[in-house]
Amino acid sequence: MLLRHHESMQELEFRHLGTIQKARAELIRTQHQTELTNQLEYNKRRERELRRKHVMEVRQQPKSLKSKELQIKKQFQETCKTQTRQYKALRNHLLETTPKSDHKAVLKRLKEEQTRKLAILAEQYDHSINEMLSTQALRLDEAQEGECQVLRMQLQQELELLNAYQSKIKMQTDAQHDKERRELEQRVSLRRALLEQKVRKALGFPRII
Numbered sequence: 001m002l003l004r005h006h007e008s009m010q011e012l013e014f015r016h017l018g019t020i021q022k023a024r025a026e027l028i029r030t031q032h033q034t035e036l037t038n039q040l041e042y043n044k045r046r047e048r049e050l051r052r053k054h055v056m057e058v059r060q061q062p063k064s065l066k067s068k069e070l071q072i073k074k075q076f077q078e079t080c081k082t083q084t085r086q087y088k089a090l091r092n093h094l095l096e097t098t099p100k101s102d103h104k105a106v107l108k109r110l111k112e113e114q115t116r117k118l119a120i121l122a123e124q125y126d127h128s129i130n131e132m133l134s135t136q137a138l139r140l141d142e143a144q145e146g147e148c149q150v151l152r153m154q155l156q157q158e159l160e161l162l163n164a165y166q167s168k169i170k171m172q173t174d175a176q177h178d179k180e181r182r183e184l185e186q187r188v189s190l191r192r193a194l195l196e197q198k199v200r201k202a203l204g205f206p207r208i209i
Contacts, residue, residue: 043155076125
Protein backbone atom coordinates (compact mmCIF):
# COMPACT_ATOMS: atom_id res chain seq x y z
CA MET A 1 0.00 0.00 0.00
CA LEU A 2 2.81 2.42 0.95
CA LEU A 3 4.76 1.56 -2.19
CA ARG A 4 1.71 2.07 -4.41
CA HIS A 5 1.14 5.44 -2.76
CA HIS A 6 4.82 6.23 -3.30
CA GLU A 7 4.57 5.35 -6.99
CA SER A 8 1.46 7.53 -7.38
CA MET A 9 3.23 10.40 -5.63
CA GLN A 10 6.30 9.83 -7.79
CA GLU A 11 4.23 10.01 -10.95
CA LEU A 12 2.55 13.22 -9.76
CA GLU A 13 5.87 14.80 -8.80
CA PHE A 14 7.49 14.04 -12.16
CA ARG A 15 4.40 15.21 -14.02
CA HIS A 16 4.32 18.43 -11.96
CA LEU A 17 8.03 19.05 -12.57
CA GLY A 18 7.56 18.37 -16.28
CA THR A 19 4.68 20.86 -16.43
CA ILE A 20 6.71 23.56 -14.65
CA GLN A 21 9.76 23.01 -16.83
CA LYS A 22 7.69 22.96 -20.02
CA ALA A 23 5.98 26.23 -19.03
CA ARG A 24 9.33 27.79 -18.16
CA ALA A 25 10.87 26.67 -21.46
CA GLU A 26 7.88 28.01 -23.40
CA LEU A 27 8.09 31.34 -21.56
CA ILE A 28 11.81 31.65 -22.40
CA ARG A 29 11.17 30.65 -26.01
CA THR A 30 8.45 33.31 -26.34
CA GLN A 31 10.65 35.91 -24.66
CA HIS A 32 13.58 35.11 -26.95
CA GLN A 33 11.35 35.22 -30.04
CA THR A 34 10.03 38.62 -28.96
CA GLU A 35 13.58 39.90 -28.35
CA LEU A 36 14.69 38.64 -31.76
CA THR A 37 11.66 40.17 -33.51
CA ASN A 38 12.27 43.49 -31.77
CA GLN A 39 15.97 43.42 -32.75
CA LEU A 40 15.16 42.68 -36.41
CA GLU A 41 12.54 45.45 -36.49
CA TYR A 42 15.07 47.81 -34.89
CA ASN A 43 17.63 46.84 -37.55
CA LYS A 44 15.14 47.54 -40.35
CA ARG A 45 14.21 50.90 -38.79
CA ARG A 46 17.88 51.95 -38.54
CA GLU A 47 18.44 50.96 -42.18
CA ARG A 48 15.34 52.90 -43.30
CA GLU A 49 16.50 55.98 -41.37
CA LEU A 50 19.93 55.79 -43.01
CA ARG A 51 18.36 55.42 -46.47
CA ARG A 52 16.17 58.48 -45.83
CA LYS A 53 19.26 60.41 -44.69
CA HIS A 54 21.10 59.45 -47.88
CA VAL A 55 18.14 60.38 -50.09
CA MET A 56 18.02 63.78 -48.36
CA GLU A 57 21.76 64.26 -48.91
CA VAL A 58 21.37 63.46 -52.62
CA ARG A 59 18.48 65.94 -52.85
CA GLN A 60 20.48 68.62 -51.08
CA GLN A 61 23.61 67.93 -53.13
CA PRO A 62 22.62 70.20 -56.08
CA LYS A 63 22.37 73.16 -53.66
CA SER A 64 25.82 72.41 -52.29
CA LEU A 65 27.23 71.90 -55.79
CA LYS A 66 25.60 75.10 -57.00
CA SER A 67 27.19 77.02 -54.15
CA LYS A 68 30.63 75.57 -54.97
CA GLU A 69 30.10 76.22 -58.68
CA LEU A 70 29.27 79.87 -57.97
CA GLN A 71 32.41 80.12 -55.85
CA ILE A 72 34.56 78.74 -58.70
CA LYS A 73 32.80 81.07 -61.16
CA LYS A 74 33.50 84.05 -58.92
CA GLN A 75 37.18 83.11 -58.75
CA PHE A 76 37.23 82.76 -62.56
CA GLN A 77 35.64 86.19 -63.02
CA GLU A 78 38.12 87.76 -60.60
CA THR A 79 41.01 86.17 -62.51
CA CYS A 80 39.58 87.46 -65.81
CA LYS A 81 39.33 90.99 -64.38
CA THR A 82 42.93 90.76 -63.19
CA GLN A 83 44.03 89.57 -66.66
CA THR A 84 42.12 92.44 -68.29
CA ARG A 85 43.73 95.03 -65.98
CA GLN A 86 47.16 93.59 -66.68
CA TYR A 87 46.42 93.60 -70.42
CA LYS A 88 45.38 97.26 -70.34
CA ALA A 89 48.44 98.27 -68.33
CA LEU A 90 50.73 96.36 -70.68
CA ARG A 91 49.00 97.81 -73.74
CA ASN A 92 49.37 101.38 -72.47
CA HIS A 93 53.02 100.78 -71.63
CA LEU A 94 53.78 99.27 -75.06
CA LEU A 95 51.93 102.02 -76.90
CA GLU A 96 53.95 104.61 -75.00
CA THR A 97 57.28 102.89 -75.72
CA THR A 98 56.59 101.68 -79.28
CA PRO A 99 56.64 103.77 -82.47
CA LYS A 100 53.17 104.72 -83.68
CA SER A 101 53.71 102.81 -86.92
CA ASP A 102 54.00 99.57 -84.90
CA HIS A 103 50.93 100.18 -82.74
CA LYS A 104 48.60 98.14 -84.97
CA ALA A 105 50.84 95.06 -84.87
CA VAL A 106 51.41 95.45 -81.12
CA LEU A 107 47.68 95.72 -80.42
CA LYS A 108 46.97 92.69 -82.63
CA ARG A 109 49.63 90.63 -80.85
CA LEU A 110 48.33 91.70 -77.41
CA LYS A 111 44.76 90.95 -78.38
CA GLU A 112 45.70 87.47 -79.57
CA GLU A 113 47.67 86.86 -76.35
CA GLN A 114 44.76 88.02 -74.21
CA THR A 115 42.30 85.86 -76.14
CA ARG A 116 44.61 82.84 -75.73
CA LYS A 117 44.99 83.40 -71.99
CA LEU A 118 41.25 83.88 -71.51
CA ALA A 119 40.60 80.69 -73.49
CA ILE A 120 43.00 78.82 -71.18
CA LEU A 121 41.21 80.26 -68.15
CA ALA A 122 37.83 79.23 -69.56
CA GLU A 123 39.14 75.71 -70.15
CA GLN A 124 40.49 75.58 -66.60
CA TYR A 125 37.12 76.83 -65.32
CA ASP A 126 35.22 74.08 -67.16
CA HIS A 127 37.73 71.49 -65.96
CA SER A 128 37.39 72.70 -62.34
CA ILE A 129 33.57 72.55 -62.52
CA ASN A 130 33.54 69.04 -64.02
CA GLU A 131 36.15 67.78 -61.56
CA MET A 132 34.24 69.30 -58.64
CA LEU A 133 30.97 67.69 -59.78
CA SER A 134 32.48 64.24 -60.27
CA THR A 135 34.56 64.46 -57.07
CA GLN A 136 31.62 65.55 -54.93
CA ALA A 137 29.38 62.82 -56.34
CA LEU A 138 32.12 60.22 -55.77
CA ARG A 139 32.75 61.46 -52.24
CA LEU A 140 29.04 61.30 -51.43
CA ASP A 141 28.77 57.76 -52.82
CA GLU A 142 31.85 56.66 -50.88
CA ALA A 143 30.69 58.32 -47.67
CA GLN A 144 27.22 56.81 -47.92
CA GLU A 145 28.57 53.35 -48.72
CA GLY A 146 30.93 53.66 -45.74
CA GLU A 147 28.01 54.56 -43.46
CA CYS A 148 26.03 51.58 -44.77
CA GLN A 149 28.92 49.21 -44.05
CA VAL A 150 29.43 50.58 -40.53
CA LEU A 151 25.71 50.28 -39.77
CA ARG A 152 25.52 46.72 -41.15
CA MET A 153 28.51 45.66 -39.02
CA GLN A 154 27.04 47.31 -35.92
CA LEU A 155 23.61 45.71 -36.38
CA GLN A 156 25.15 42.32 -37.14
CA GLN A 157 27.24 42.55 -33.96
CA GLU A 158 24.17 43.44 -31.89
CA LEU A 159 22.29 40.48 -33.38
CA GLU A 160 25.19 38.12 -32.63
CA LEU A 161 25.36 39.39 -29.03
CA LEU A 162 21.62 38.79 -28.62
CA ASN A 163 21.94 35.25 -30.05
CA ALA A 164 24.88 34.52 -27.73
CA TYR A 165 22.95 35.84 -24.71
CA GLN A 166 19.88 33.78 -25.60
CA SER A 167 21.99 30.64 -26.12
CA LYS A 168 23.54 31.19 -22.68
CA ILE A 169 20.10 31.55 -21.07
CA LYS A 170 18.87 28.37 -22.82
CA MET A 171 21.93 26.40 -21.69
CA GLN A 172 21.46 27.63 -18.11
CA THR A 173 17.78 26.67 -18.22
CA ASP A 174 18.54 23.21 -19.62
CA ALA A 175 21.17 22.73 -16.91
CA GLN A 176 18.66 23.85 -14.25
CA HIS A 177 16.07 21.40 -15.58
CA ASP A 178 18.59 18.53 -15.51
CA LYS A 179 19.56 19.45 -11.94
CA GLU A 180 15.90 19.64 -10.81
CA ARG A 181 15.18 16.23 -12.37
CA ARG A 182 18.26 14.62 -10.79
CA GLU A 183 17.35 16.08 -7.39
CA LEU A 184 13.78 14.79 -7.72
CA GLU A 185 15.06 11.36 -8.75
CA GLN A 186 17.35 11.33 -5.69
CA ARG A 187 14.52 12.33 -3.34
CA VAL A 188 12.19 9.74 -4.82
CA SER A 189 14.89 7.07 -4.66
CA LEU A 190 15.69 7.92 -1.02
CA ARG A 191 11.98 7.93 -0.07
CA ARG A 192 11.47 4.55 -1.74
CA ALA A 193 14.48 3.10 0.08
CA LEU A 194 13.08 4.34 3.43
CA LEU A 195 9.63 2.91 2.60
CA GLU A 196 11.12 -0.45 1.62
CA GLN A 197 13.05 -0.44 4.89
CA LYS A 198 9.82 0.23 6.82
CA VAL A 199 8.04 -2.54 4.92
CA ARG A 200 10.83 -5.04 5.73
CA LYS A 201 10.79 -3.98 9.34
CA ALA A 202 7.03 -4.35 9.49
CA LEU A 203 7.20 -7.81 7.92
CA GLY A 204 10.07 -8.81 10.17
CA PHE A 205 12.70 -9.06 7.45
CA PRO A 206 16.30 -8.41 8.47
CA ARG A 207 17.58 -4.90 7.82
CA ILE A 208 19.79 -4.58 4.70
CA ILE A 209 23.02 -2.79 5.52
